[in-house]
Amino acid sequence: MLLVTYPLIDVLALMLDRWDATGSARSRIAVRANVAISALAAVVLATVGSDTQHVLLVWGIWAIAAGAAQLLVALVRGRARGRWPMLLSGGLSVLAGAMFAVTATGSGDATLSVLAGYAVLGAVFFLTSALRLHRSARSLRLAGTAGAA
Template sequence: VGIAATSGIPAVLRVWGAWAIVSGLVQLIVAVPRRKMGGQWPMILSGGISVLAGASFVASAGADDPSLASAVGYAIPGGIFFLISALRLGRAAKEA
């Protein structure tokens, strides 16, 4: 992202979008098969949101006046989903 920032906001949105898509797909690949373990629904939701948000970032890079405002709105809920998932998985591990 730092290198892309030297090229402007559209490049940052494309890199951030690609990262969001890839990380979201990884989350889904890991979480969906493990959903019966408990604590995976926040990870599944986060992965799905990441894929959609990433596609949105890539698409918005081509807009007339691209903005990074949507990237902030993506990062905060993603962190919250990770925290919820970690807490639920920790609780499930203690019960097992």
């Protein structure tokens, strides 16, 4: 169940980001695509059950697609809004997703323990981005208040 929850948390974070997005139309399209990718991943993960190789393969495909979309959003947004954590997170997701997919299709014993590091890094990047966004929003509010005075 936890494996289904992770992409759903991603959907929630992306929806919040989309509502807050002031970026270009391309950025908003990439965020919407990422919402759809993560929602679909959650549905597929719920249907594949506990078969380790299938879970790793779905997780890998999701990480590659979601990471690529995140990279696109970061590149389109330019310097604003927590770009570096998004670039790092997106790039690592693509690389980790490829590793998960290769592990799932390999002949060795696949275990879900490889997902633990990915989940921890994902949490760190979410927290880093949230803190940067909060600081940026606070600066904008303070600048708006100073300009109104």
